[in-house]
Amino acid sequence: GAVVSQHPSRVICKSGTSVKIECRSLDFQATTMFWYRQFPKQSLMLMATSNEGSKATYEQGVEKDKFLINHASLTLSTLTVTSAHPEDSSFYICSATSGVNEQFFGPGTRLTVL
Amino acid sequence: AQSVAQPEDQVNVAEGNPLTVKCTYSVSGNPYLFWYVQYPNRGLQFLLKYITGDNLVKGSYGFEAEFNKSQTSFHLKKPSALVSDSALYFCAVRVVSGGYQKVTFGTGTKLQVIP
Numbered sequence: 001g002a003v004v005s006q007h008p009s010r011v012i013c014k015s016g017t018s019v020k021i022e023c024r025s026l027d028f029q030a031t032t033m034f035w036y037r038q039f040p041k042q043s044l045m046l047m048a049t050s051n052e053g054s055k056a057t058y059e060q061g062v063e064k065d066k067f068l069i070n071h072a073s074l075t076l077s078t079l080t081v082t083s084a085h086p087e088d089s090s091f092y093i094c095s096a097t098s099g100v101n102e103q104f105f106g107p108g109t110r111l112t113v114l
Numbered sequence: 115a116q117s118v119a120q121p122e123d124q125v126n127v128a129e130g131n132p133l134t135v136k137c138t139y140s141v142s143g144n145p146y147l148f149w150y151v152q153y154p155n156r157g158l159q160f161l162l163k164y165i166t167g168d169n170l171v172k173g174s175y176g177f178e179a180e181f182n183k184s185q186t187s188f189h190l191k192k193p194s195a196l197v198s199d200s201a202l203y204f205c206a207v208r209v210v211s212g213g214y215q216k217v218t219f220g221t222g223t224k225l226q227v228i229p
Contacts, residue, residue, distance in 0.1 A: 044219045100146055105158040
């Protein structure tokens with residue numbers, strides 16, 4: 001299957017700082033990318049859907065000013081957690097897809113906010 | 115609003131026995147249905163999908179799933195479980211409407227295959 005990378009795989013930051021996570025589709029052009037949070041008891045929560053060149057669509061309850069998503073090209077999307085707080089600590093996963101095909105997932109980023 | 119239900123948090127099955135992981139969904143419109151698997155300390159991987167056509171779809175690692183429109187179900191099955199099948203399984207539904215697509219995942223089912 002197609003490969004999606006995420007960087008960094010792990011980040012620790014101080015409260016109040018911003019953190020950027022990159023998601024890249026390495027061998028295909030992703031018309032749509034998704035960002036998820038995965039909680040300790042396994043559930044996967046969709047945060048937002050982004051189409052290349054347009055604004056991301058955020059799920060209810062997700063603050064768009066806090067979780068900035070940019071999908072500037074068909075192979076790159078970024079998620080910036082602004083003014084991070086300890087409650088933002090989580091496992092963030094991106095996925096990429098082309099059309100209505102299956103999603104290919106990145107390996108995830110473990111964010112710890114101190 | 116669309117939703118996906120995986121009623122079992124965990125399924126235990128003996129190695130060699132058939133396994134079923136249940137999934138039901140609720141959408142308006144035609145659903146695209148997917149199963150993904152997450153092995154320990156690894157990213158989610160695509161297993162199989164139903165888009166259109168044959169209700170029985172076959173996927174990776176010997177898994178299959180049957181789309182049942184009347185019961186709005188898409189249960190994942192395998193005739194003979196392996197210990198290596200132990201993982202977390204997610205069902206997902208995707209609906210496309212007016213150029214906008216909405217994806218919803220179930221809460222996941224942990225499959226434990228006992229040697």
